[in-house]
Amino acid sequence: xxxxxxTGEFFMNGDIACAEGAISAGCRFFxxxxxxxxxxxxxRMAERMPEVGGTFIQMEDExxxxxxxxxxxxxxxxxxxATSGPGFSLMMENIGLGIxxxxxxxxxxxxxxxxxxxLPTLVAQGDMMQARWGSHGxxxxxxxxxxxxxxxxxxxxxxxxxxxxxxLPVLLxxxxxxxxxxxxxxxxxxxxxxxxxxxxxxxPPQKYLPYLPGADLVPAMAIAGxxxxxxxxxxxxxEKGYPVMTAEEQEKLIxxxxxxxxxxxxxxxxxxxxxxxxxxxxxxxxxxxxxxxKFAVERARQxxxxxxxxxxxxxxxxxxGRIKRLAKKVKAFVVPEINCGQISLEVERCxxxxxxxxxxxxxxxxxxxPDTILDAIRKAAR
Amino acid sequence: MSRINLNHKHPMDAYLRTDRxxxxxxxxxxxxxxxxxxxxxxxxxxxxxxxxxxVSGIGCTGRVAGYIKLDSFHTTxxxxxxxxxxxxLANPELKVVxxxxxxxxxxxxxxxxxxxxxxxxxxxxxxxxxxxxxxxxGQAAPTTPLTARSxxxxxxxxxxxxxxxxxxxxxxxxxxxxxxxxxxxxxxxSITEALxxxxxSLVEAISPCPTVYGRMxxxxxxxxxxxxxxxxxxxxxxxxxREVDIEQNGKIIVGKFVDIERPTFSDIQAQVLGKTFGAxxxxxxxxxx
Ligand SMILES: Cc1ncc(C[n+]2csc(CCOP(=O)(O)OP(=O)(O)O)c2C)c(N)n1
Ligand code: SF4
Ligand SMILES: [Mg+2]
Numbered sequence: 264x265x266x267x268x269x270t271g272e273f274f275m276n277g278d279i280a281c282a283e284g285a286i287s288a289g290c291r292f293f294x295x296x297x298x299x300x301x302x303x304x305x306x307r308m309a310e311r312m313p314e315v316g317g318t319f320i321q322m323e324d325e326x327x328x329x330x331x332x333x334x335x336x337x338x339x340x341x342x343x344x345a346t347s348g349p350g351f352s353l354m355m356e357n358i359g360l361g362i363x364x365x366x367x368x369x370x371x372x373x374x375x376x377x378x379x380x381x382l383p384t385l386v387a388q389g390d391m392m393q394a395r396w397g398s399h400g401x402x403x404x405x406x407x408x409x410x411x412x413x414x415x416x417x418x419x420x421x422x423x424x425x426x427x428x429x430x431l432p433v434l435l436x437x438x439x440x441x442x443x444x445x446x447x448x449x450x451x452x453x454x455x456x457x458x459x460x461x462x463x464x465x466x467p468p469q470k471y472l473p474y475l476p477g478a479d480l481v482p483a484m485a486i487a488g489x490x491x492x493x494x495x496x497x498x499x500x501x502e503k504g505y506p507v508m509t510a511e512e513q514e515k516l517i518x519x520x521x522x523x524x525x526x527x528x529x530x531x532x533x534x535x536x537x538x539x540x541x542x543x544x545x546x547x548x549x550x551x552x553x554x555x556x557k558f559a560v561e562r563a564r565q566x567x568x569x570x571x572x573x574x575x576x577x578x579x580x581x582x583x584g585r586i587k588r589l590a591k592k593v594k595a596f597v598v599p600e601i602n603c604g605q606i607s608l609e610v611e612r613c614x615x616x617x618x619x620x621x622x623x624x625x626x627x628x629x630x631x632x633p634d635t636i637l638d639a640i641r642k643a644a645r
Numbered sequence: 646m647s648r649i650n651l652n653h654k655h656p657m658d659a660y661l662r663t664d665r666x667x668x669x670x671x672x673x674x675x676x677x678x679x680x681x682x683x684x685x686x687x688x689x690x691x692x693x694x695x696x697x698x699x700v701s702g703i704g705c706t707g708r709v710a711g712y713i714k715l716d717s718f719h720t721t722x723x724x725x726x727x728x729x730x731x732x733x734l735a736n737p738e739l740k741v742v743x744x745x746x747x748x749x750x751x752x753x754x755x756x757x758x759x760x761x762x763x764x765x766x767x768x769x770x771x772x773x774x775x776x777x778x779x780x781x782x783g784q785a786a787p788t789t790p791l792t793a794r795s796x797x798x799x800x801x802x803x804x805x806x807x808x809x810x811x812x813x814x815x816x817x818x819x820x821x822x823x824x825x826x827x828x829x830x831x832x833x834x835s836i837t838e839a840l841x842x843x844x845x846s847l848v849e850a851i852s853p854c855p856t857v858y859g860r861m862x863x864x865x866x867x868x869x870x871x872x873x874x875x876x877x878x879x880x881x882x883x884x885x886x887r888e889v890d891i892e893q894n895g896k897i898i899v900g901k902f903v904d905i906e907r908p909t910f911s912d913i914q915a916q917v918l919g920k921t922f923g924a925x926x927x928x929x930x931x932x933x934x
Contacts, residue, residue: 496710
């Protein structure tokens with residue numbers, strides 16, 4: 264008998280947990296192209312999609328995979344692709360199309376060390392700024408960062424919910440360490456999982472304006488084949504979805520695309536804190552680096568240093584407000600990440616000089632040694 | 646002589662986004678002709694229009710998606726086919742039509758084309774071949790005949806072009822036809838046949854681009870192109886696709902070249918998955934949600 268939704272406790276790696284999260288979220292279309300360390304997601308989906316009545320297709324490349332999940336999204340399916348740096352680069356073009364057409368879907372990037380082919384099998388977090396700005400033009404994005412197999416499962420569901428709610432491709436910015444880490448994953452029964460599905464038009468086709476925003480700045484979405492006869496384009500467009508090549512329409516559309524994230528950021532932004540009430544030094548980290556940071560913070564506490572932890576769950580939009588408030592009362596932020604310092608720049612910008620920002624860069628291939636982070640905390644506390 | 650009444654309704658108005666007219670195409674351009682022929686062929690097919698979706702890439706031809714009053718998608722340059730693949734596989738009830746230019750489908754989208762044909766995903770591709778990149782001002786395309794001039798082959802093209810029907814046939818298309826903008830009736834018949842054909846069908850419509858291609862190749866008006874097509878086309882059904890290359894100032898072989906049966910992606914998928922999950926579980930197509 265085919266397995267539908269899994270429920271219970273499992274020992275699985277982050278990639279598999281991501282695939283199961285997608286299935287729990289209602290994903291029924293997966294298109295992908297093999298790449299380490301994300302291949303297991305595609306392999307799991309190849310096995311699981313037919314079991315749950317969905318479609319799996321291995322496309323000819325990542326450009327095609329991204330285009331296919333947008334098409335599937337417009338056919339009404341919850342859709343996903345998964346890749347790593349080289350494929351993520353290829354997806355940028357159609358991530359932009361997804362932003363412009365406002366097509367819900369999920370893209371998982373299991374980060375490995377780059378640039379280029381880099382270290383194909385080893386960890387990094389070097390695509391964080393690419394996630395934010397990688398497609399050309401100006402836009403806002405949602406990106407989440409899991410730091411355990413359990414979070415690979417849960418945040419994949421959250422990524423689908425956010426994508427359906429705000430109508431855009433949502434990025435799950437995983438890393439090789441978390442994706443290949445095998446640990447306990449608890450999958451609740453389906454009825455306990457909260458799911459969100461895109462708002463459909465509540466007017467007849469003649470009255471439907473595909474890009475008329477609702478109160479939350481998100482338009483209702485018709486799907487292909489239901490008689491709405493709508494048009495959608497990657498060109499700058501008006502509420503009818505028709506191309507309008509003017510600065511005014513550009514101003515209106517792009518402002519809305521950015522503001523639909525901005526005005527809903529309290530619903531989107533998630534982070535976890537530990538010991539920040541009295542902290543003098545706050546370690547701000549995400550993904551696998553947050554796990555190691557947590558260990559370093561505990562050690563610092565044992566040494567009597569007032570250290571705290573701010574773990575980013577949502578990385579984009581950036582929790583600017585929280586950093587600003589913390590900056591007023593802490594001495595310094597320590598930002599360990601497996602890149603040359605991408606999120607630390609954001610922390611520094613938000614801290615605005617009120618507190619110091621100490622990056623702890625690491626070029627990738629391995630995770631930080633906790634002592635490296637601990638040393639940075641010690642220096643910051645001095 | 647009666648004057649032209651601009652308020653006359655066009656017979657295809659019901660299927661066009663008339664609120665977007667005037668369109669962007671130049672006088673004498675063939676895209677409008679191909680569009681009208683497509684709509685006529687579509688109506689003749691009897692397909693339920695609510696289920697027909699149009700997907701275009703980027704280019705002058707790509708703008709077609711914005712003028713047809715059906716669910717229509719104007720995607721990115723070259724990516725219409727994989728986008729269309731996602732639409733079709735996520736809802737097999739849709740009749741998916743990709744309507745795009747030669748540069749879009751065979752240069753930047755060439756890889757997607759051969760793979761979509763190989764998979765035999767059930768869809769119809771209508772390619773307007775004007776031998777150039779019209780939208781960007783007449784650069785060489787992978788269809789530009791040898792020695793033809795373009796803004797990026799100012800001394801004459803020295804790249805061997807693709808023979809589109811041969812590429813399509815070799816990649817696995819089950820229906821391949823080529824006509825020019827002069828052959829409106831035959832083109833219409835091929836479009837209807839292609840739409841009703843199960844599997845990956847391709848219709849190539851050779852079409853005037855007087856503004857940029859014609860101007861550089863001694864055919865400065867649409868009429869020059871049409872005369873040329875009329876005088877130089879040779880109808881040869883079932884011609885071997887290997888032998889339908891197009892040469893500058895040469896003959897154009899047109900006709901239906903391929904019309905074969907081959908199981909589609911979804912047929913084979915259902916067959917293979919049926920072995921594990923039972924025919925019932927996979928046979929329902931659209932119900933697989
Ligand atoms: C990635 C990308 N590269 C280049 C372009 C610029 N561009 C727009 S249309 C086009 C060529 C279109 O040629 P074709 O598909 O033959 O359409 P036509 O205009 O001739 O109908 C190009 C190169 C683009 N839009 N996107
Ligand atoms: S540039 Fe050429 S292809 Fe484009 S609209 Fe003008 S005539 Fe047609
Ligand atoms: Mg062209």
